[in-house]
Structure formats: C-alpha cells, structure tokens
Amino acid sequence: MAYSPVVFAAISLLAALIGFATFKQVKLYYSRRRLALENGCKPIQGRFPHKDPILGTDYMREGMAAKAKFKALERVSGLFDRLGATYSFRLFHKTMVMTAEPENIKAILSVKFNDYGSGNRAKVLGPLLGRGIFTTDGESWAHSRAMIRPNFTRHQVSNLDAVEEYVQDMFKLIPRDGSEVDLQPLFFRLTMDSATEFLFGQSVHSLRPDIPGIPSGNAFARAFDLAQYHCSLRFRMGLLASIKGQPKEDVEAIQTCHAYVERFVDDAIRYREKYSSGDGPSEKRYTFLYELVKETMDRVRLRDEVMNLLLAGRDTTASLLSNLFHHLAKRPEVWKHLHAEVATLDGARPGFEQLKELTYLQRCIKESLRLNPPVPGILREAIKDTVLPVGGGVDGKSPLFVKRGTLFSLSVYGMHRRKDIYGPNAREFDPDRWEKLRPQGWEYLPFNGGPRICIGQQYALTEAAYVIVRMLQEYQSMESHDPLPWLEQMAVTCCSANGVKVALTPA
Template structure:
C-alpha cells in the first residue's frame, strides 16, 4: 500500500538508509569496545569524496623527497591515528605505538596488508610474502622461516669475501676520484651478499661497476628502478594504472627473468637433474626452498622478497649509519678506539657482542626484524673493516638529510665522503689488492 504512493518513496528510502547507518554505528561501537579501540579523527581534505587532493599532495611531496615530513604534518593535524579518503576506499593511518604493536605482534592475525599494497607490489614481487594475505601469506612465512636462521645468515667466509671487495673498491675510487659515494657501493655490496646466500652465486655487481660492465649491472639497475616505482604505485593507489611506464615493465621483466634462471637451477637440483654447470653451484637458500615447492612462479616470488629484505635492509642501514659517522668525528673516533682492541684481526661472534658502542650504533638504525640476522652480520663486518682500514672519514656535500624512499629509506643525495687510509695500509695497498685478487669468488667476478 505504501509503495503504491510515490510521494512516500523518498521518505521510505531515507528511513532505510538511516536504519542502515544506525546498525553500522552500533556494530562499530560494539567491535570498538571489544577491541578497546576509539573512533579515529578524520583528516581534513579539500576533496572529502575521492581524496584526490591528498593523493596529488603525497605524490608531489614524494618527488620532492619530503614525504616523511608530510606524514608528520598530517599526524600533527589529525592526531596519531586518523581516517582519510583516497580514490576507491578509506584508509586508517597510525603511528601510535600501541596500534603498531597490535598490528605487528599481539593482534597481527586480525589484520592484513590490503589490496592497495598487493596491487602496488604485484608487478615485481607477485604473490610473495610482501604482497600477499591470508593462507598464501601463512604458507610463504612457513616456507621462508628457515631462511632467516642465524647460522644460515652469518657465514663469516662468505661475508668477508664481499666486504674485502667493497673495501678494495672504496680504496680504488678514493685514489682515482678523491670522493666516494658509499651508498651506491653499499647497495651493490649487499646485493652481492644477498645473491650469494639466496642463489648460491653472487651477481658481482661491485666488480661489474668497477669494470664498467654495463651488461653485468643491468640487473642491479633494473632492481633499483623497479623498487622506486613500487613506492610511487603505493602512494597514488589505483591511479597508477593510468600512468604508462614502459621502463617499469621492462625492469620487472629483467628482474624476474634473472630470478627464474636460478629457480630453474634449484628445481633441477632438487629433482636430481643436474648438469655439469649446475652441480658446481654451492648450496643455497633457494635450493632448500625448491625441495619443499616445485612451482617456478612461487619460488621466484619468494626469492625476490628475500632479495629485497637481504639487500635493502643492509644497504639502508649502512647508508644512514655512515651518513651520521661522516659528520660526527667524535663517534667515529670512539668506535675506532673500541675496534683497535682487536689489533687488526676479524672478531669472532662473541667479540662482536663485546663491542658495546658498535652494537649500540648499529641497533639505532636497525628496524627490519626479518632480515636482522643477515643485516647485523654484514654491518658488523663492514664497520669494523672500515675502521681498521681508514683513519678518517669526512662528509662531502649537503649536511641536511633528505629521504629516498624505496621499500626502505636511505639518503637522497647519497653518502659522499673522502677517506684517509691508514698509513701502513696506504703504503702497502698494492699487496692488499693482490691478496683480494687471489680470492676465487672476487677474481671470477
């Protein structure tokens, strides 16, 4: 009868909508009470319907390397937790310690990455642990857990080979150019270590850069560019699909093809189908993973997630640490005094722990708990080796730190420094370089 009266239709529709809103409010209030949550404040937006102003502002500040300060401004405006509108959805943004603890630890099973991150990362990382939720994420976590065992990621001989190559490259660039960009070398160094552990064969990007081998550095460069694009895609959300980028597609293909080469080797080894070249490959994390799973796509995706964790965590930590050290001679000299107790030798694991000031400096910058074992081992060896080989380090260039966001955070302008080698090492540098060339892995690179 009511529906037969068209004049009542708007009133009925309004009543239904009001009832739906009331139910939503009651439900959210009940859930909020059960989880001890409060309704977050809404961020003021010029466009409250699509949030396009927020997306444009975020992308603009990202290009200016000021995105972190923009995030800080928004927290100051709206509080430590707020709601914002973006095209297609609403997001809750938080820096509240208790919320972060719940997200990452105590209630992590109640949250997921969400479609925004999965969509942004999928072109490069596929369904890896960094771009998946639910049962796929749980299976990936279980599969990768053994890879982060401390005894797997702290093999001194493997790390030492690459640390020696790094220091030799620094010596050579310092002698040739007078200025060294440590950040660029740190990313190449950590990529070499990560590919050694993961694939059983380093990509030797450090030695390739020194030899100006463009073919050998293609993977490293594609890996850098594609990760930068992932950040852009995450910030702008679904809008990214409307921005053509042929270079990004090419870089993703280069990276994934590189990984698949070693995935095929690992699968053939797990099946006992080893050719002469394959049988020469040393054991690797990927080979162990292939024993559990024979799917090429899945192994490739998880291998790339490990590569990101192994490379970026270490390189970003080293870059930010040395940015500070190059501008803080008091910290450098205090570290140097502590390391001098070793009398030039490499410390064993117990002695590393006894270097309390060194441990404090490193842990100040360490945030990624999944890659902590590998990052600690690499950074400890690198810092000690630098302190043993160089008397002084001075910064070159801007004193202000600017962000460079990829999947981690490093220094926009690099870490450009001048270093003064110790007199005894400087006088015997030719013998030092000759010793490095006798290391098989470095010579082959």
C-alpha cells in the same frame, strides 16, 4: 494506471533489492554501534583539517610538496605533534589513519593480527614479485613463512667469508687519495652482490665490471633497480597507476629479472632431481635456493619467493649502512670512538660473536635504525570491523572503532622521533642514549613485530656490523663532503637523498 506484468515484476524486484540493501545497512550500522559501545570507543581525536573534505586532495598535495623537498616523513612527524599520535584523513573514497602510538601498532601487528591485511602490496609489488612471503596474506603467507623461516638460522645467516669477498670488491672502488666518493651506491651494490650469493648461490657481482660475452649479473641488477622504481611509482600513483597501465620499460625489466632468476631455479631443480636421495657434492656452501627446492619443485613459486626475499633484504640493509655512514661522516667523535673499539680486534676480521660484543658499534646501529628506519612506515588495511586500544576521545586515550576497509600507516619514523618517548633530543643522532635505554614495549620497531616480524633481522645486523668494522679497519678517517643534513629519499626503503659523499683516508 495499470502496469504490465513485466514492469510490475521489475519494480517489485527493485523494491525488494532496495529493501534488502537498506536492511543490511541498518543491521551493519547497529552491529558497528554495538561493537563501539561494548568497547567504550570514542570518535578519533585527531583529524586532518581538510580544505577538500570529499577527496582529500589537499592532504596529498601537501605531501607531494613536502616530498619534493625530501621532507615527507618530517611533515608527518610534525602532524603527529599537531594532531596527536593517531589521526585520520581522507584518501579519495577511503579513510586513512596514521598512527605513531605503540599500543595501536602492537594491536595491528600482533594482538589483532587477523583483523588486518597488507592492503595493496600485492597490486603494487605483484608484477615483479608474484606471490611470495612479502606479497601474500592469510594461508598463502603462512605457508611461505613456514617454508622460508627455517633457512634463517644463525649458522646460515653468518657466512662472513662471503661478505668479505664483496667488501674487498667495494674497497677497490673507493679512492685512496682522499678524493670524493659516494658510498651509498656502493652499499647498494654490495648488498645486491651478497644477497644474490646467499639466495641464488651465485653473486651478480655488480661491484665488478661486466665481462664481454658473459651473461651479465649487472644487467639483472640494473633491471631489478628499474623494476623496483616502478613498484614505488605504482605505490605513489595509487589508482592512477591502473588507469595509466604498465610502462614498457617496466615490463621489459621484469622479464629480464625473471629470466635471470629462472636460470638458477632450473639449476636447483635439476640438481635436486639428480641428488634426490641426499646432499649433493656442491652443497657445502649454504644456498637458500638449494634448500627451498627440498620443499617445492614449483618453478614459479621458487622464483617468486627468491625475488620476494631479494626485495625485502637488499635495499633495507644498504639503507641502514648509508644512513649510518651519513651520520658517521658528520660526527668525527663517534667515528673515533668506534675506531677505538674496533682497534681491540687488533686488525683481525671479526666473527659473529665478536660483532655482538662491540657494544658501541651495536649502539650506533640501533640509533641509526631508530632515527632513520629503512622501513619508515608499515601499511595495513582493516579486513573486518575492529577496535584499537587508543586514539579516541578528546585526550586520545579511549579505544577507537575501526571500520572494515580503513587504511593504516604505522609510522615507525614518527614513533621513533617522539620526544615523550625518546626525550628532548629525540630527533638527534645520539648512540649514547642506548647505554641506559631499554625499550620495553613496542616503541622501537625497525624490524616490525608480531607474526610478520622481519625474518632477515639477524642476517642484516650481522652483515651491516661486519661491513662497518671492515670499513673502520681499512680507513683511518672519514670526512663529509655534504653540507646538508640527512634528507630522506623514499623508494621501497628510505635512505639519504644526497647519497653519502665522503673522502676516506686509508689506515
């Protein structure tokens, strides 16, 4: 049978394409094999025993069932006990690796930093945060970080007078007659108020009632909460979120947030234009935005960076406070010990150095960040074929080959609860363990490590310590009104699912 020249050309082209694709695949196979052999890699030791090995839906179903009981993180910890500290499972068309192994976490976050990207973070957070330090990788991220980091010196992050103002607002909302209060939403409002003061130069005052007729910061705070909720929904829904499209209430919430922040951005730009040659009259009090505008006048860029910081810094610090107060309410002896330590201040408001010297307080904070890290897991995606130091072979101690596109969840929560690292009481709240414990490596990581280490660590630790001391100075005792143990509530950060329901007795 004779083919027409067109059909012949099409068949030849197809054959050439198939030949080329096969050649590429074979080449890739051998280059991967060589990389694995050269590094002594062995197959991963722990694999989730899927009933649905094609899409891995059983892993997700189990995860959702555990989440409904507020135990998704605990389930993952249990899987580490069963399958080893590094295990893999199927996630639709991809492989996902969970690891609670310090050596692997160090490799991903530091030693082989350039082999990994931040996965789908831009997709999930992008609608709210645009392009900023938190949502970008590579050059763009490095530029953001270089621009932002100088604004986080000790001097700039320890403006405790500003925090005191919001602590006073919060005290006004705590009943003084011993009736029940949920501290968790108050901590979230307090950190919103102080973060907006630090970033915009004007607090949203979410701890104060709305004033009729004045554009409300509270409306911004509510819209930000709602937009953040949709971010965590997008994260959980994965591909389904793109198919479903963006809900109207999310679009509107984001518009409210952007419009609110743009007002401050415009003020800062106008101010910089007016005082281009030096510091203007109102720069005595440090404001992040007024510093950033010295670096760029790009309106969208400024808005996005500030939004990125608000998301990175607000819920995390509030979650730390909530988680710690949940434990303090249930452990009167720890509260008493803290009380005695804080009494050494003789009722004076503490400064930055004094906070550092309150050793038991510092241990309590460390322990809360260990047991209930506000960021319990860090996601990364391999952007090239690479190798991890451990996780391969029967004993899990051999190097592990990692294919480009593999997703990773670095389980800080799982690692912080490993009994072989923290001892048999690893899953209990025990501040005294920090009397002797000095983690040398990467086994304690509430603030991440390597080039993307949290830049707000000092800010958060100072603010949290200050709020705790002021609470201890203001209240004699605290009683838990929650019969349940700490249960996780996962959104952008992790806090207590039941809130922090307590009764406080004034000092």
